[in-house]
Amino acid sequence: MTDPTRQIPSAPADGSTDHLAVSLSEIDALSRKAARGAGYEWGLAEEAGRAARWLAAHNCDGPAMLLALLREIDGGLPRYYPAREGAAWTSPSGALCPVCTGAALSDRAAEIGSGATIRLPSVIRPAILLPFAAMASRRLGRPLQLEIGGTDIGVGVDGMSGGIDAVSGTLAQAPVTLRIATGVAGAMVSAAPSAFVVSMDCWRGLDRFAQRTYVPASEQSRASGAGSGLTDNE
């Protein structure tokens, strides 16, 4: 990040701490811009922002997961973009982007609601699918059941249950199945909105992607692009 008196990064630049307490709004905003910087269309970047925010609100390191995803797909998103062939979900590389796939599944909530089981052979950073499952669950008014790399997780309007710790954080890639939940869910962990602590490395990493969405300043843009004059002694 560059000189903070000329440009304010999303975090103090003095590097005095390893971690930073950030608000959910800040996570949403920076994640959205980072996703855009990595090549997602704005509509999908918005989904990425919301997803990172939802994960953080449920005490999962959404920002770190998103950063790992962006680093993996950077500049090559089409290779991970989902395609539908009958009931199967595929991609050119064989691995699926969880933001694009999650959005596609959320769009198809009705299909899940009518009893279909979605099978995704290989999803990068699969925990990022959870917020999208939550959106589908909200639309359907019913909880969903996911199996991520062999671990069961329930997602409902009230929160999540099951092996969240096992799938969040470090799980880089796994097969996923998704369906309407049958049976009784385990104890739900609800969102506990409060400040979230991210690592400075993670925050800086996301910021580097977000920087790609900013237009460099010029004398002209500084003078005429925004508003008031450069000094205001009135």
Added chain:
Amino acid sequence: MKLARLGCFHRTRLSFMPVLLRRVEREAWRFGRTTWEIDAAGVGRAVYTATGPERSYSLVCFAHDLPDHLRSDRVIATAWDATFALFDGIPDRDDLARLAANVPKQEAGRVTDRELTLSRANRSVRLFEEVVSALADGRQPDAGRIDEVGYLMRTTAVYGSGKFGAADRVMIRERPELRGPFQAEMLTVWLIRAFVLDLVEHLAAARGGESAVTMEPDLRRRFGIGNSTGLGMAPFLMNHPVLLNNWMLARETALQRVRSVETATPGEVHAFHTALAAAQRNAETWHSDHPLQQQKIADLRTDLAALDGRTADAGFLDAAGPWDKLWRWAETALGLEGQEAVVSLLLDTRPDLVDGLSDCMDADEDAAFAIDGAMELDELRSLLATEYGWANAIDPDDREHCARFWYVSEEKLEPRLGERFGEPGAALELPLATGRDIKALATALDDRSPQLGGTVADFLLAEPRFRHVIRRVQVSAQHPYAEIRDNLVAADMLPIDLLRCKLSFFGASHFDPRSDRWVRICMYQDAPFPHEILAPR
């Protein structure tokens, strides 16, 4: 929902400042200045605490010694005359130390979720020295000069809702006093006003000693807090369509209720005339250097005089459905500024019908986010026709229709409006050109082979670039006032219309554009001070 009308909005009793003032009075809030450590040069800190039925909030103020050449209202400023944070509770010494290390740095520092807002203000160099000097000499400042400027300091940003580490809205929205939009920000500005007046009196006393006086209460109230707003605020209305819808819906519902009133009592007619007289005084003291605004103010004065003349006739409001009759007359006889002034006046006649609607102005934006992928494309086409017919006039080949682009500058992340064909950066454009995107969507839908799947889900899988705009279309279907029905990248678009709309909902007055993308306003002018809330009038 046209910019020309939105750009003529006035504050109403549903605006967020009057909503706050009604609450603190109704609930008998208590206020105290718990810390005052300001030296003779006006440098130091102060704390003001506001206590409601359940909670306290404290404005922590830092006053600085700012050299004139560094004074700037722009987002890119790095130093200010005064900086502030609204603390959630009563700060202890450690809180104050932490805030002292961060608040003066503003965006370059951090606040925590114990802070609700972060803000800063600069002096009105014109008036500040004049007032200190007068009070120091034992004189009251000149009322005419006060009216000319309207404020001693102006805020240049008031950040809330999780920015720079402050508390997220989701943390505070269950509290009755903070559920309404921007209530934390409105409280912040009101307390800043109290600080500013205390500061000038303090400086006068430091300079004049025994001969210094404090300001007469009537004069004191004439000072508002100024605000300088540029493009930083402009994208807000586009980025929060459900919220905008709810604000407009409350306003329109209030207007509809008053128009439905069958007869007006003498008391209500009197309330109307009182409000009209106040509106005329307000128009008299409203000044601007901007030729566009000068014309609008002149038109407003003419319109209010016409309104006065029409309603002076006792029989006019004696009729059945008097307010509807008045509104229909205004639509034909008055310009937009005058019509919008009538909205404010009508709402003032029936607080009983209007005030409760302020509880309906917040929004659950999460609920509206998810796209309905099951929607058939034919239904989407139909929505484009009914909700976005206004976009048909946009010609993608006409350079005037896409002359601008919105973007975020690398320089302090300041939102800016660029000239698409005159400068670089359009590739990094923000998705705020809704009209143009709607046209592109319509074309893509027309081109789509009917053999392909017929739902929004299928379409979006093939064309992810339309996800943002389809989300907007679906929001519009459920929220009639969500969309501004104008081309936001046209060559002749005035960003100040966006700013005025939002600021009118805040309760601002005396809109004074300095360019097409920068406006000065006044807030809380003529409002009581915290210490006056429980005082006998």
